[in-house]
Amino acid sequence: MAAASSLSLHNWSQALPLRRNRFPRVENHTKFTRLRTIRAGGEVLKEDIIVVGAGISGLATSLSLHRLGMKSLVLEQAESLRTGGTSLTLFKNGWQVLDEMGIGDDLRPHFLEIQGMIVKSSGGKELRSFRFKDEDKSQEVRPVERRVLLETFESHLPPATIRFSSEVSSINKTRNGETLLELVDGTRVSAKIVIGCDGIRSPVARWLGFSKPNYVGHVAIRGLAYYPDGHTLQPNVTYVYGRGSRAGYVPVSPTKVYWFLCFNSPSPGPRITDPSVLKEQSRQMTMDWPIDLQDIINHTPDDMIIRTPLVDRWLWPSISPPASSGSVVVVGDAWHPMTPNLGQGACCALEDSLVLAGKLAGAVSGSIKEALRSYERERWARIFPLTVRANLVGAVLQLENPMVCALRDNVLLKMVRLGPMLEHTNFKFEPLKRS
Ligand SMILES: Cc1cc2nc3c(=O)[nH]c(=O)nc-3n(C[C@H](O)[C@H](O)[C@H](O)COP(=O)(O)OP(=O)(O)OC[C@H]3O[C@@H](n4cnc5c(N)ncnc54)[C@H](O)[C@@H]3O)c2cc1C
Numbered sequence: 001m002a003a004a005s006s007l008s009l010h011n012w013s014q015a016l017p018l019r020r021n022r023f024p025r026v027e028n029h030t031k032f033t034r035l036r037t038i039r040a041g042g043e044v045l046k047e048d049i050i051v052v053g054a055g056i057s058g059l060a061t062s063l064s065l066h067r068l069g070m071k072s073l074v075l076e077q078a079e080s081l082r083t084g085g086t087s088l089t090l091f092k093n094g095w096q097v098l099d100e101m102g103i104g105d106d107l108r109p110h111f112l113e114i115q116g117m118i119v120k121s122s123g124g125k126e127l128r129s130f131r132f133k134d135e136d137k138s139q140e141v142r143p144v145e146r147r148v149l150l151e152t153f154e155s156h157l158p159p160a161t162i163r164f165s166s167e168v169s170s171i172n173k174t175r176n177g178e179t180l181l182e183l184v185d186g187t188r189v190s191a192k193i194v195i196g197c198d199g200i201r202s203p204v205a206r207w208l209g210f211s212k213p214n215y216v217g218h219v220a221i222r223g224l225a226y227y228p229d230g231h232t233l234q235p236n237v238t239y240v241y242g243r244g245s246r247a248g249y250v251p252v253s254p255t256k257v258y259w260f261l262c263f264n265s266p267s268p269g270p271r272i273t274d275p276s277v278l279k280e281q282s283r284q285m286t287m288d289w290p291i292d293l294q295d296i297i298n299h300t301p302d303d304m305i306i307r308t309p310l311v312d313r314w315l316w317p318s319i320s321p322p323a324s325s326g327s328v329v330v331v332g333d334a335w336h337p338m339t340p341n342l343g344q345g346a347c348c349a350l351e352d353s354l355v356l357a358g359k360l361a362g363a364v365s366g367s368i369k370e371a372l373r374s375y376e377r378e379r380w381a382r383i384f385p386l387t388v389r390a391n392l393v394g395a396v397l398q399l400e401n402p403m404v405c406a407l408r409d410n411v412l413l414k415m416v417r418l419g420p421m422l423e424h425t426n427f428k429f430e431p432l433k434r435s
Helices: 056-069 094-102 104-110 146-156 203-208 273-284 291-300 346-362 368-395 402-415
Strands: 044-052 071-073 087-090 117-122 126-131 142-145 168-173 179-183 187-198 214-224 236-241 247-253 258-265 306-311 329-330
Touching: 044 056, 044 179, 056 071, 056 146, 056 346, 071 146, 087 094, 087 258, 087 346, 094 104, 094 346, 104 142, 104 146, 126 214, 126 402, 142 146, 168 203, 187 203, 203 329, 214 273, 214 291, 214 368, 236 402, 258 273, 258 291, 273 291, 273 306, 306 368, 346 368
Parallel strands: 044 071, 044 187, 117 236, 187 329
Antiparallel strands: 087 142, 117 126, 168 179, 179 187, 214 258, 214 306, 236 247, 247 258
C-alpha cells in the first residue's frame, strides 16, 4: 500500500461516525450511530482535503490545490493510474486550464494540433469542411492520450499524493463536522473537505442524493489505432454521418489515430470487453463506409478498444440535489456526466477543478460551505446548458429517418457556421493565485 501523507492516529472520541450504511442518501446522514470498534489492522488517516478518484477531475483538482499551496490526498480504487480509455479531444478551454495548471506545454509536443473538420456521408461524399482558426483564431484543438494526461498530472504532484488500491466504501459525517470515509481495506480516513471526483458511478454523488445518470440511447465504441511506421492522415478530424449511427477519426500523433463509432441501441446492452467482438461489430457496422475507417479499426491493438453506453445527468434547478453538502462536494463526471457530442466532458472537469481550487484557497479564513456554494453557482450556469446541448446535438446526429437525415446532411449542415457552434469553448477564469 502506498504511503499516504499526514498519517496519524485519529482521535475517535471527537469523530463519531453518523451511519454505517454504504452511501446513505443525504437526507439520512445526520443520524448518529456510535462505532463500536476500529477494524483490526485498519489504518486511520487524518487529512485536511481528500479527493476521491484519480481520473482527470481528481488529479486536476489536486494539482490546482497544490499550485495554491494546499495539500490533498487522492484516494483511487485502482492499483495504479487507469491508463485505458484511449484518447480525448481538448478544445481551447481545456488547454487554457492545463496552461494555468502549468502542464500544457509538457503535453503539446506529444499531440498534433488539429486544423479542421471534415464531415462526410457514410458513402464517402464530403458534405462540409471547416478550418478551426478561420472561425476562431484563438481556437486550439488537440487530442490527448488519457494515459499521458494522467501521467503528466501525476508527475507534477508531490510524491505519495495518490493512494492507490483505496476504494471508498462508505461515507459518514462526524460530530465535529468532518467527514469519515471508510475504505474497502478497512482503513478509515477523516477529512475536513471531501471532493468527489469519482466518475459516473460516483459514491460521493450517491451520498449527496444524486440519482444514477440516464442512458441516452446510444452506445460508443472507441479505439486508438497504432501505425508503427506512421499513418498518412492529415491533421483533421473526420466525421461520417450515417443513419442511426456515426463515426469519426482524428490523428493523435504521427503514429496513433483515435476513432469512434456511435450507434443507437434501445438498451445499454451487455457489458462487452472482448476486443475481437468489438472490432468485428465496428467493421460490420461501417462495412460500406469510407475505407480509412476499416483500416484504422484493423490497426487498433486489442487493449485499446472499449465500448461505453452514453449517459448524462441534467441538473434541473430546484430538483437536482446541490453539488455540495457541508464540506463534501462533487466535480466532473461525478456531478455532471454529459454526452461526448461537444467534446466538453473532460474540458469542463478541468474547468471545475480550477474554479473549485480557487474558491477553496479564497476560503482559508472564511467559510468552506460558502466557497462550495459559490463554486456550484458559478459552475452550474455553465454546466447545465452544455449538458442539455450535448444531448440535443447527439439526438440530431443519431437520427434514423432517411428523409430527415437527407435534410440534415444536405440542407442544415450547409447552413451551419462552426464559429458560433464553438462559442462554448470561450471560458474566462480567475488565474490561480496564492491567497
Ligand atoms: C465515448 C466518450 C468520448 C469522450 N470524448 C471526450 C472528448 O473528446 N473531450 C472531452 O473533453 N471529454 C470527452 N469525454 C468525457 C470525459 O472522458 C470525461 O468527462 C472525463 O473522463 C471525466 O473524468 P473524471 O475524472 O470526472 O471521471 P473518471 O475518468 O471516471 O475518473 C473517476 C476516477 O474515480 C475512481 N473511483 C471511482 N469510484 C471510486 C471509489 N469508490 N473509491 C476510489 N476511487 C474511485 C475511478 O477508478 C476513476 O479513476 C468522453 C466520454 C466518452 C464516454
